[in-house]
Amino acid sequence: MKGREAVILGCGYVGLRLARLLADAGYRVTGTTRDPDRFDEIRAAGARPVLMEAEEPESISPLAELAPAIVFDTVRPQRRTGDDYSIRATENLAAEFSGVGLEAYVHLSATSVYGRRSGAWTDEETPPDPVSPVGKARLRMERHLLALSDTGVLPVRICRVPGIYGPGRTLRSRLESGRYTLVEGVDQWVSRIHVDDLAAAVVAAATRGRDGRIYLLADDEPTLARDYARLTARLLRLPEPGSRDPASLREELSSSGFERRVSARRCRNRRMREELGVELRYPTVREGVPAALREEGALA
Ligand SMILES: NC(=O)c1ccc[n+]([C@@H]2O[C@H](COP(=O)([O-])OP(=O)(O)OC[C@H]3O[C@@H](n4cnc5c(N)ncnc54)[C@H](OP(=O)(O)O)[C@@H]3O)[C@@H](O)[C@H]2O)c1
Known part of the structure; x- marks a missing residue:
C-alpha cells in the first residue's frame, strides 16, 4: 500500500483529517481546493495542494493523469x-476518473437521501425518500455514480454520512452566543460521527469495500438533538438552549436547512462494522464531544 497516490477531491474539513491519515499510512496525497489561501493548511495535513473547480473539467484532468490508486470525492x-x-x-469528476484504472472511487453522500424518517431505524436497505432539494440532488448523484460502477468503468463506493462533528464543529460557539435553538414539538433523532472515525471509515471503504456498495457511516448511538445540546452545555457550564416553533424557523431557513432541523433518523452501522471492520474511537458522542472540546481548547 505504501507510496501509492491518493487524491482527495475537496480537501475541506473531512478532507484535511483524511489527508493526515493517508499520509501517515504512507500514501502520496493530493488534496484539492478552489482557494489558494487554503494551500498551507492542506500542506500541513501532509498533502500536496492543487487548485480544482469541479465545474471546469480542464481543472480535473491533471488529477486523473496522476494515476491515483484511490480517489475520495467530497x-x-x-x-x-x-x-x-x-x-x-x-458528473464532471466521474467522467474524468472513469476508465483510468482506479482501485476505488469513494463518494461522500449524506443521510438526507432518506428523508424525514420520524425517528425510525435506518440502514443501507431502507428505501431512499428524500424531501429536501439537496437530498434529492444527492440521490441523483449516487444514482449517476452507481450506474457507472455497474458498467465497470468506475469502482464506486457510496458513503452515506450523518451529522459530522469534531474539533471546530461542535455546538460551542452557537451555544455561547445563544444562536442555537431546538425545535418545539420535534423529537429530533440525529445520528452522528466524529470526523476522525469518519476519515478512518472512508479509508476502510476504499481498501475493504466493494464496488457498487453503499455504506452508512455512523457511530453506535443516535441521540436526540436536545440531549446532544445538553451534553455540550453541561460540559461547558453553559445554559441549555431554548426552542423555536417550527413555523417561524421555516420562514428563516432554506427548504434543505429546514428539513435538516425536522428530520429524525436513527442510523444503524452494522455493515460499516462487519464488512469494513471499522472500530470506532468515539463510539458515542459521550466520548467524542469531550474529546472535540478538548482539542478546541475549551476543556482542560
Ligand atoms: N457537515 C455534515 O454534517 C455533513 C453531513 C453529511 C454529509 N456531509 C458531506 O460530506 C462532505 C464533506 O464534508 P466537509 O464538512 O468536509 O465539507 P467542506 O469542509 O465544505 O469541504 C468540501 C470540499 O469540497 C470542495 N468543493 C465544493 N464545491 C466544489 C467545486 N465546485 N469544485 C471543487 N471543489 C469543491 C470545497 O472546496 P474549497 O476548499 O474550495 O472550499 C472543500 O474543499 C460534503 O459533501 C458534505 O456535504 C456533511
Whole structure:
C-alpha cells in the first residue's frame, strides 16, 4: 500500500483529517481546493495542494493523469438559485476518473437521501425518500455514480454520512452566543460521527469495500438533538438552549436547512462494522464531544 497516490477531491474539513491519515499510512496525497489561501493548511495535513473547480473539467484532468490508486470525492451538490441544485460537478469528476484504472472511487453522500424518517431505524436497505432539494440532488448523484460502477468503468463506493462533528464543529460557539435553538414539538433523532472515525471509515471503504456498495457511516448511538445540546452545555457550564416553533424557523431557513432541523433518523452501522471492520474511537458522542472540546481548547 505504501507510496501509492491518493487524491482527495475537496480537501475541506473531512478532507484535511483524511489527508493526515493517508499520509501517515504512507500514501502520496493530493488534496484539492478552489482557494489558494487554503494551500498551507492542506500542506500541513501532509498533502500536496492543487487548485480544482469541479465545474471546469480542464481543472480535473491533471488529477486523473496522476494515476491515483484511490480517489475520495467530497464535493457536494452545487446550489444554483433557491432550491435548484446541480450535480454537474459530480458528473464532471466521474467522467474524468472513469476508465483510468482506479482501485476505488469513494463518494461522500449524506443521510438526507432518506428523508424525514420520524425517528425510525435506518440502514443501507431502507428505501431512499428524500424531501429536501439537496437530498434529492444527492440521490441523483449516487444514482449517476452507481450506474457507472455497474458498467465497470468506475469502482464506486457510496458513503452515506450523518451529522459530522469534531474539533471546530461542535455546538460551542452557537451555544455561547445563544444562536442555537431546538425545535418545539420535534423529537429530533440525529445520528452522528466524529470526523476522525469518519476519515478512518472512508479509508476502510476504499481498501475493504466493494464496488457498487453503499455504506452508512455512523457511530453506535443516535441521540436526540436536545440531549446532544445538553451534553455540550453541561460540559461547558453553559445554559441549555431554548426552542423555536417550527413555523417561524421555516420562514428563516432554506427548504434543505429546514428539513435538516425536522428530520429524525436513527442510523444503524452494522455493515460499516462487519464488512469494513471499522472500530470506532468515539463510539458515542459521550466520548467524542469531550474529546472535540478538548482539542478546541475549551476543556482542560
Ligand atoms: N457537515 C455534515 O454534517 C455533513 C453531513 C453529511 C454529509 N456531509 C458531506 O460530506 C462532505 C464533506 O464534508 P466537509 O464538512 O468536509 O465539507 P467542506 O469542509 O465544505 O469541504 C468540501 C470540499 O469540497 C470542495 N468543493 C465544493 N464545491 C466544489 C467545486 N465546485 N469544485 C471543487 N471543489 C469543491 C470545497 O472546496 P474549497 O476548499 O474550495 O472550499 C472543500 O474543499 C460534503 O459533501 C458534505 O456535504 C456533511
